[in-house]
Amino acid sequence: xxxxxxxxxxxxxxxxxxxxxxxxxxxxxxxxxxxxxxxxxxxxxxxxxxxxxxxxxxxxxxxxxxxxxxxxxxxxxxxxxxxxxxxxxxxxxxxxxxxxxxxxxxxxxxxxxxxxxxxxxxxxxxxxxxxxxxxxxxxxxxxxxxxxxxxxxxxxxxxxxxxxxxxxxxxxxxxxxxxxxxxxxxxxxxxxxxxxxxxxxxxxxxxxxxxxxxxxxxxxxxxxxxxxxxxxxxxxxxxxxxxxxxxxxxxxxxxxxxxxxxxxxxxxxxxxxxxxxxxxxxxxxxxxxxxxxxxxxxxxxxxxxxxxxxxxxxxxxxxxxxxxxxxxxxxxxxxxxxxxxxxxxxxxxxxxxxxxxxxxxxxxxxxxxxxxxxxxxxxxxxxxxxxxxxxxxxxxxxxxxxxxxxxxxxxxxxxxxxxxxxxxxxxxxxxxxxxxxxxxxxxxxxxxxxxxxxxxxxxxxxxxxx
Numbered sequence: 301x302x303x304x305x306x307x308x309x310x311x312x313x314x315x316x317x318x319x320x321x322x323x324x325x326x327x328x329x330x331x332x333x334x335x336x337x338x339x340x341x342x343x344x345x346x347x348x349x350x351x352x353x354x355x356x357x358x359x360x361x362x363x364x365x366x367x368x369x370x371x372x373x374x375x376x377x378x379x380x381x382x383x384x385x386x387x388x389x390x391x392x393x394x395x396x397x398x399x400x401x402x403x404x405x406x407x408x409x410x411x412x413x414x415x416x417x418x419x420x421x422x423x424x425x426x427x428x429x430x431x432x433x434x435x436x437x438x439x440x441x442x443x444x445x446x447x448x449x450x451x452x453x454x455x456x457x458x459x460x461x462x463x464x465x466x467x468x469x470x471x472x473x474x475x476x477x478x479x480x481x482x483x484x485x486x487x488x489x490x491x492x493x494x495x496x497x498x499x500x501x502x503x504x505x506x507x508x509x510x511x512x513x514x515x516x517x518x519x520x521x522x523x524x525x526x527x528x529x530x531x532x533x534x535x536x537x538x539x540x541x542x543x544x545x546x547x548x549x550x551x552x553x554x555x556x557x558x559x560x561x562x563x564x565x566x567x568x569x570x571x572x573x574x575x576x577x578x579x580x581x582x583x584x585x586x587x588x589x590x591x592x593x594x595x596x597x598x599x600x601x602x603x604x605x606x607x608x609x610x611x612x613x614x615x616x617x618x619x620x621x622x623x624x625x626x627x628x629x630x631x632x633x634x635x636x637x638x639x640x641x642x643x644x645x646x647x648x649x650x651x652x653x654x655x656x657x658x659x660x661x662x663x664x665x666x667x668x669x670x671x672x673x674x675x676x677x678x679x680x681x682x683x684x685x686x687x688x689x690x691x692x693x694x695x696x697x698x699x700x701x702x703x704x705x706x707x708x709x710x711x712x713x714x715x716x717x718x719x720x721x722x723x724x725x726x727x728x729x730x731x732x733x734x735x736x737x738x739x740x741x742x743x744x745x746x747x748x749x750x751x752x753x754x755x756x757x758x759x760x761x762x763x764x765x766x
Contacts, residue, residue, distance in 0.1 A: 305729075305730050306732070307731070307734070308733065309733040309734070310733075311728075311733075312726050312728045312731050312733035313733060313743065315728035315729065316726060316751065317747060317748075317751060319750055319751050320728045320729065321751075321754050322728055322758070323726075323727040324755070325725045325727075326723075327392055327393035327394075327721045327723040327725065328391055328718050328721065330391065330716070330718045331709075331716050332373050333389070333391050334695075334700070334701075335376065335691055335692060335695045336369055336372075336389065336394060336398075338698060339691050339694070340397060342446070342447065342694075344442075344446070345365040345368065345369060345398075346365070346442070347438050347441075348438050348687075349364055349368075350438075350442060351434055351437040351438040351441055352368070352431075353434075355422065355425040366395075366398055367385075367422075369389060370388045371385045371684045373688075374388035375681075375685045375687075376709060378665065378710050378713075381671045382420060382677065385419060386419075396734050424676060426676050426679075426680070428472075428676065428679050431680060432506060432507070432508055432679065434683065436504075436505050436506065438687075440504065440527055444504070449502065451495030451496050451497055451501075451502075451504070451528070452496075452532070452533050453495070453534045453536070453647070454494065454504070454533060455493070455501075455536045455651055455653065455654040456492075456494075456519060456535060456541060457492060457537075457654045457655070457658070458491045458519065459492075460480065460481075460488070460511060461487050461488040461490055461511075461667065461668050462478075462486065462668055463486050463670060465485060465486040467486070467673065469673040470487070470678070471674060471675035471678075472488070472510060472675050473488060474510040474512040475511070475512075476512040478511075485511060486511065488509065488511055489508070489511055489513055489515070489518055490506060490682070491507040491509070491518045492506050492657075493523070494653070495528060497693075500705065500706075501653055501654070501693065502690055502694070503657065503689070504526070505528060506686065507521075516540065516541050516542075516543055519541065520543070520546060524546075524549060524550075529554055529556050531554065531555035533556050534556070534557050534559060534636075534647060535556055535558050536558075536559045536560070536647065536648060536651045538560070539562075539563055541560065542560065542566075544606070544607035544613065545608075547614065547635060548607060548609075548613060548614050551635045552612065557639075558633075559634045559647050560632070561631065561632050561633075561648070562605075562631040562632070562633060566604075566605060567604040567605065568601045568604040568605040568631070571601055571604045572598045572604075572618040572620050572631045573629045575600075575601070575618075575620075576596040576622070579598065581596055581597075582594035582595065582596050583641070583642070585621065586642050586645065586646055587649060592623060592625040593621055593622065593623050594622045595622070595645055596622070597620075597640060598618040598619075598620055601618045602614065602615040615637050616634060616637065617633065617634050617637050617639055617641075617644065618631055618633050619631070619633070619644035619645050621645065632644050634647070657689070660689070660708055661689055664708050664709070665685050667681070667682060667686075669681075692704075722736055723737070724737060724740045
């Protein structure tokens with residue numbers, strides 16, 4: 301029988317001195333354990349517990365935050381199946397630090413801390429919107445204020461999540477032509493708002509839809525209503541979000557400046573290039589990797605991009621980029637009319653950071669590796685991957701994690717060597733205590749002969765199990 305035990309150091313030591321000792325476990329340290337413990341120390345799991353409701357009506361022996369910790373740890377280890385979740389956290393000290401740990405006197409712990417069927421039953425109580433809202437609320441109402449994170453620059457983008465095109469059983473999936481893949485695909489679309497934080501960034505809000513939905517339609521309400529956009533902030537978009545109405549709304553209603561490239565079929569694009577040629581005032585591109593490119597600021601192009609309500613059209617500055625080598629032109633605009641061409645292009649060049657996010661969560665974190673066709677299980681997987689990626693980004697902002705900044709977690713794990721920690725977990729009844737090796741030796745030295753024999757019996761039992 302598996303017992304869920306609670307931490308009570310003094311009681312356990314007292315019981316051991318009286319000869320009651322059920323098990324002894326040595327702790328090993330892994331990077332995922334370190335990240336999970338860092339998030340626990342920062343009270344991050346309290347944020348999940350407070351913002352994603354526990355819909356279990358009974359059988360709440362396993363703490364709710366431990367279920368989430370295990371599910372997220374599984375994704376961080378690139379274990380994508382629900383069957384992996386019960387085994388994702390198995391280090392005794394990690395479980396102890398989370399407030400609970402498991403005693404398995406009969407050797408049944410190999411079955412995991414919960415059954416896969418139990419987890420599937422629980423997920424069946426959540427609808428698609430509850431997971432999406434849960435992620436957004438946890439980040440915005442919990443983690444960001446807790447850690448005093450308030451980005452000023454945000455990047456909006458969408459990515460396609462592909463499934464088997466020949467399997468129509470994926471709930472809510474649709475088939476559409478993908479410009480990125482230059483072929484038809486079946487699947488979904490994920491819209492994300494990423495906030496730049498120091499040398500990294502966090503995904504602040506998400507929206508989820510079918511593959512057919514247009515990027516702008518999926519994202520527009522999020523951009524208009526999200527609390528993470530503050531007056532004076534900057535929003536960076538790509539051409540998929542070109543909308544004069546949204547540009548005007550963000551500037552007039554939210555005092556948020558938009559940075560976005562224009563399409564080559566737009567009048568404002570042609571007129572900006574014509575104006576730059578007329579001015580003939582080019583300066584070198586500020587990015588040293590673009591030695592053949594030059595830029596020029598052109599103002600007053602707003603009148604060449606007219607909405608249905610021209611009186612609401614806000615002015616914008618244009619940065620025209622001229623690639624001399626290929627004689628090509630690109631136009632980027634900003635609704636901040638006090639900005640320069642250099643500022644516009646340097647700000648927009650922050651956008652590839654979110655493309656790197658998507659590349660990592662697809663290639664390394666396997667966000668598209670769905671083991672179920674049920675929409676609630678799919679969204680649980682997506683949200684847990686995003687939480688795992690968020691935890692890793694937050695960890696790199698801490699002193700103990702800064703060495704991993706700008707490195708991919710799955711690549712690091714391939715060469716990471718776990719370390720044996722000088723900690724031992726003692727179990728007695730339904731309680732446990734965590735001792736250093738020195739404290740254990742001291743306890744052993746000051747115990748009676750009967751207690752020492754008990755230690756020897758338990759330790760030999762552990763060796764046999766190994």
